Amino acid sequence: MNSGRILSVQSHVAYGYVGGKAAAFPLQCLGYDVDVVNTVHYSNHAGYARAGGTKTTAAELREIFESMERNELLNPSRLLTGYIPNAEALSAVKGLAEKLTSENSNLTYLLDPVMGDSGRLYVAADVVPVYRDMLPLSTIITPNGFEVETLTNISLTCLDSLLQALTKLHVTHRVPHVVISSISLQPWLARMLPPDLRPTDEADHLLCITSSRRDDGSETPFRSTIHAQTVPLLPGYFSGVGDLFSALLLGHFDPSTPPSTALPRAAAQALARTHAVLSRTLEFSRSLPEEEQLPSDDEKDKQNPLRKTRRMRGRELRLVQSLDILTEKRDREMVELPGIWDVSMN
Template identity: 60%
Template sequence: MALAEERVLSIQSHVVFGYVGGKAAVFPLQCLGYDVDVVNTVNFSNHSGYGRSGGSKTTAEELKTIFQAMERNELLRPTRLLTGYIPGAEALSAVEKLASKLKHAKPSLIYLLDPVMGDAGRIYVAPDVIPVYKEMLPLATIITPNWFEVELLTDIKLNDIESLHQALEILHMKYHVPNVVISSIPLEPWLAEALPPSIRPTKHSDSYEPHLLCIASSFPTASATLNGRVLHPSQPIVHAQCVPLIPGYFSGVGDLFSALLLAHFHPDTTPETLHASPLSTAVSQALSKTHAILVMTQAVAEALPEEERLPSDDELDVEDPMRKIRRMRGRELALVRGQDLIRGHGITHVREMISWEGFGGSK
């Protein structure tokens, strides 16, 4: 829960039906005690995975008008800022100017920047947003890019442990991002082999059990301490954890994860667990709750009538668009049903982020 009265300004997409963007983020934040002010960067009927949708994008001028009116009315009062899907460079630049103004007025503002650009090698926003995101990185307290977005931001192809070191170094040192969290990373063999043995999945023959990896990297200030120990400011503190892969297509998972991470991040508190950090503690909670919601969503989907859980088939989906729509509809995140999980009730196992000892030393 929020430790004190706090207010989040959420700037991201909106859908009428389903749970992606703000619909996946605002309710969990409210469940955890935060007041949330919502600005929609798009207003769509549903997410694009359905194959067809309707609605409009919010223009840069419309965003500026909203921000200016809020400022005139003294309604820009966030203690935390969350930004997600913003489809174009002009709109993103308007958000960047607002974020800069808010950080200047309140340096303690916690800003979680989710640089939503694409996934699995495919970019789904205008490419001209990439340089704008690079300009925004120094404003962020935490960023939550996926694997592909890290490559876009750093111009580093992640294909071995050395390239991962280089990418994190660029984000921390060149762009001065103090906290980087990369979730839902496909666990390639080279990455699995480099992990601490305590979290490495079981290996069968030449392959590991299907898992996704989450990495959290914090770069401490020169005066930072952890459990009474002065931290060396020349290398990041890295934590990692694996979660079993749940098969099937889900939307809004990253939006939910980022909201939960922002909600649980309390930089001024001392972690109860040895070798934990404020970031790793927040990621542990976000990872555990997100996975629990996905398990519940999968159970709900598997209990649906057969016509609502037919497997993907591009040809059949083109012939009968409702076939795909029924499948997507049945896999929307079970947020309302899982609201107790969001509040922490019924979470029987917290997936603690484990200190990745030797990560920096292996460079």
């Protein structure tokens, strides 16, 4: 069982499990006290046909942080930040991160740069440069493949481009630990994996990659320690998956162990538990009445918004029902790719 306080700054929904609601309960199950600051207050996540609520302004965020400090309540051992809708609010969170990291050199800060996926931003474009400025403050970042491209301005099309992006994040932006939480297992990515890690059905898998800057930082040319693991795609649309993964990763990360092992061990636990929760959620959704399992159809969903609502409702993460998954150790490990930097040079 872990101990310590985690300050979580991300979105909130009244119904369902995304953002802070996908993070707080799993972290509490791991033994952490979790202080929650909401960057938005919505009825439900954006995957539903309709949603209502408000965004927390930068002034309101600063007032919350300042009041916590005045009351001597701003003393986390770990910081987790996720969805923040605009640059003004993100700048307020950046100020908080600067303060906490300057006051506590042992703070573990996981920055999840939630910006978009599948080639599309779903936040204001002006957050991108602010996120780049925040990268040196972080201990760990957890972008997906699209977010790596957005942060680095490097398209991930081959092994060399992947290593260039990782180098830029580690060297230019001084990030100690990078986790690419999910990227489609394209043929060029599959080729870099050892044979026993390559699935026969590559198109039906995602890849998770971890990269840790080596201790002394003096190696020339730059090298990092890279691990990877594949995970089968599950059919359908789920929300809150990245939020859950990042929370579990932070909760399992042990900064007292060597950097080359701390990150892959935490990622292995986060990946296995997240996939198990998703599998349980999928199993539950398949037990629902037929009208709550109807496939996506934009035209029909537009004509009857409740059609989409019922489908989304049945795919909310089954977190409370997964207490056993969240608290039991999972055994699947990340696999080191020790020769990947040499392969790219040939």
